[in-house]
Amino acid sequence: MCTLEKRGDLFLLTLTGEDEHRFHPDTIASVLSLLEQAKSQSTKGSVLITTGHGKFFSNGFDLAWAQSAGHGAIERMHQMVKSFKPVLAALLDLPMPTIAALNGHAAASGLMFALSHDYVFMRKDRGVLYMSEVDIGLPVPDYFSALVVAKVGSGIARRELLLSGKKLKGEEAVALGIVDSAAHDSAEGVVEATVSLGESLAAKKWNGEVYASIRKSLYPELCRMVNLTANNLATHNL
Amino acid sequence: MCTLEKRGDLFLLTLTGDGEHRFHPDTIATILSLLEQAKSQSTRGSILITTASGKFFSNGFDLAWAQTAGSKTGAANRLHQMVESFKPVVAALLDLPMPTIAALNGHAAAAGLILALSHDYVFMRKDRGVLYMSEVDIGLSMPDYFSALVRAKIGTSAARRELLLSGKKIRGEEAVGLAIVDSAAYDSEEGVVEASVRLGEKLAAKKWSGEVYASIRKSLYPELCGILGLETRVFATPKL
Numbered sequence: 001m002c003t004l005e006k007r008g009d010l011f012l013l014t015l016t017g018e019d020e021h022r023f024h025p026d027t028i029a030s031v032l033s034l035l036e037q038a039k040s041q042s043t044k045g046s047v048l049i050t051t052g053h054g055k056f057f058s059n060g061f062d063l064a065w066a067q068s069a070g071h072g073a074i075e076r077m078h079q080m081v082k083s084f085k086p087v088l089a090a091l092l093d094l095p096m097p098t099i100a101a102l103n104g105h106a107a108a109s110g111l112m113f114a115l116s117h118d119y120v121f122m123r124k125d126r127g128v129l130y131m132s133e134v135d136i137g138l139p140v141p142d143y144f145s146a147l148v149v150a151k152v153g154s155g156i157a158r159r160e161l162l163l164s165g166k167k168l169k170g171e172e173a174v175a176l177g178i179v180d181s182a183a184h185d186s187a188e189g190v191v192e193a194t195v196s197l198g199e200s201l202a203a204k205k206w207n208g209e210v211y212a213s214i215r216k217s218l219y220p221e222l223c224r225m226v227n228l229t230a231n232n233l234a235t236h237n238l
Numbered sequence: 239m240c241t242l243e244k245r246g247d248l249f250l251l252t253l254t255g256d257g258e259h260r261f262h263p264d265t266i267a268t269i270l271s272l273l274e275q276a277k278s279q280s281t282r283g284s285i286l287i288t289t290a291s292g293k294f295f296s297n298g299f300d301l302a303w304a305q306t307a308g309s310k311t312g313a314a315n316r317l318h319q320m321v322e323s324f325k326p327v328v329a330a331l332l333d334l335p336m337p338t339i340a341a342l343n344g345h346a347a348a349a350g351l352i353l354a355l356s357h358d359y360v361f362m363r364k365d366r367g368v369l370y371m372s373e374v375d376i377g378l379s380m381p382d383y384f385s386a387l388v389r390a391k392i393g394t395s396a397a398r399r400e401l402l403l404s405g406k407k408i409r410g411e412e413a414v415g416l417a418i419v420d421s422a423a424y425d426s427e428e429g430v431v432e433a434s435v436r437l438g439e440k441l442a443a444k445k446w447s448g449e450v451y452a453s454i455r456k457s458l459y460p461e462l463c464g465i466l467g468l469e470t471r472v473f474a475t476p477k478l
Contacts, residue, residue: 139453140457
C-alpha cells in the first residue's frame with residue numbers, strides 16, 4: 001500500500017503496487033501514520049519525497065468502496081473526505097521541505113495530495129492532473145478549494161483546474177503555475193530530479209520547525225480550515 | 239436595453255443599442271430579471287454568453303443620472319443606490335447554475351468591467367476595446383465587492399494594481415498577459431462572439447449539473463461570496 005524509506009537526509013514515501021492508489025480509509029490511515037513517523041524522525045536537513053509506482057500517482061478516493069455500501073455511499077464519501085483532511089494538515093505541518101514526484105496521473109484527492117507538497121514535479125510525456133468532481137457531479141470539499149486557492153494564483157488557472165473538467169498534461173500544468181516542472185520523459189527521470197532538488201534543500205540544514213511555520217504562514221485560511229495553528233515560536237540562528 | 243435569447247443550449251444576454259450601455263437602476267433591474275429567467279430555465283448543458291452591440295460592452299454606472307439629482311448629497315445617494323442594486327447582479331452571475339462567458343465587443347469600464355469579470359470566461363477583441371477601472375481617475379472610491387471580485391479573480395499583485403490603481407486603459411494583448419481575460423485573439427465583434435459560442439458549445443456538451451458547477455465555482459471565492467451574501471454549501475447527489 002505505502003512504504004517509508006530513509007535514504008540519507010531523504011524520506012521517500014511510496015504508494016506501492018501497480019493499481020490506482022485510491023485513498024480508502026485504510027490507505028489514508030497508513031499514509032497519515034507514515035507522515036507522523038517521518039515527522040518524529042526528522043532532523044535539520046530532512047526532506048520528504050512522495051511518489052508512486054505504475055500509471056497512477058493516485059486516482060482519488062475509493063469511490064467503488066463507497067458505492068458498495070448502497071445507501072451508505074454518501075456516508076462513506078463523507079468519511080473519506082473527513083479522514084483525508086489530517087493528511088493535508090500533516091503535510092502542511094511537516095517540519096521539512098516536501099516534494100511530490102508524480103509518476104503518473106493525479107486526480108481529485110490524489111491531486112490534492114500532490115498539491116499539498118511544497119514542490120510538484122510531473123512527467124512531460126505521461127500523466128495528467130484531473131479534478132474529476134465537476135464531471136462526476138460531486139461538490140468539491142471546502143478544504144480542497146481552499147488548497148487550490150492557496151497554491152494556485154491566477155483565477156484562470158484555478159478555473160481550469162476545478163471548473164473545466166480538463167485533464168491537464170505536464171506542459172500546460174507548468175504554464176498555469178500549478179506544478180514546478182514537467183521536463184522528464186520517465187518516472188525515473190522525475191524521481192531523479194526530485195532527489196537532486198531534495199539533496200540541495202537538505203544541504204541548507206534548515207530548522208524544520210521554522211520551515212513549517214513559515215510555510216503555514218503562507219496559507220492562513222487553509223490552515224484554519226484543516227485545524228492547524230500557525231504559531232511562530234522558534235529559536236533563530238541570528 | 240437588454241435581451242435574452244435561447245439558441246440550443248446557449249442563453250445569449252445582449253446589451254442592445256449603440257450607446258455606452260451604462261447601468262441605470264432600470265438597466266440593472268432588467269439584467270437581474272433576465273439572469274433570473276436564465277436560471278429558472280436552465281438544464282444540464284446550459285451556458286450563458288453575455289455580449290453587447292456597438293463600441294461599448296458597458297461604460298459603467300449612469301453617472302449622468304446621478305448628477306441630475308441636483309445636489310451633491312442627491313448625487314451621492316443615487317450613486318450609492320446603483321452600487322447597492324448592482325451587487326445582486328454580481329451575485330446572480332456567481333450563483334448561476336451554468337458556465338458563463340463574457341464576449342466583449344468593446345470597452346468595459348468600472349461596473350461594466352466588473353460585470354465582465356463576474357463571468358467564468360472573458361474574451362475580448364485584439365484590435366479594439368479597452369478595460370478601464372476609471373474610479374481612481376474620477377476620484378471615486380471602490381465598492382468593497384468590486385475589490386473583492388478583483389482579488390478573487392486576479393492572481394498577481396502586479397495585475398491587480400494595474401487594473402485598480404494605475405488608471406490604465408488596458409488593451410487586449412496586455413489583458414491576456416496580465417491573466418485578466420482568457421483571450422484577445424479576435425479582430426471583430428463577430429469573431430469574439432463566434433469564439434464564445436464555440437467554447438460554449440464545447441462546455442455544453444459536458445452536460446454538467448448546473449448546481450454542482452455553481453457550487454464548485456462559489457467554493458473558489460469564499461470571501462467574495464461572504465460579501466455578496468451567497469451560500470456556498472450545496473447538497474447534490476453525485477453519480478458515483
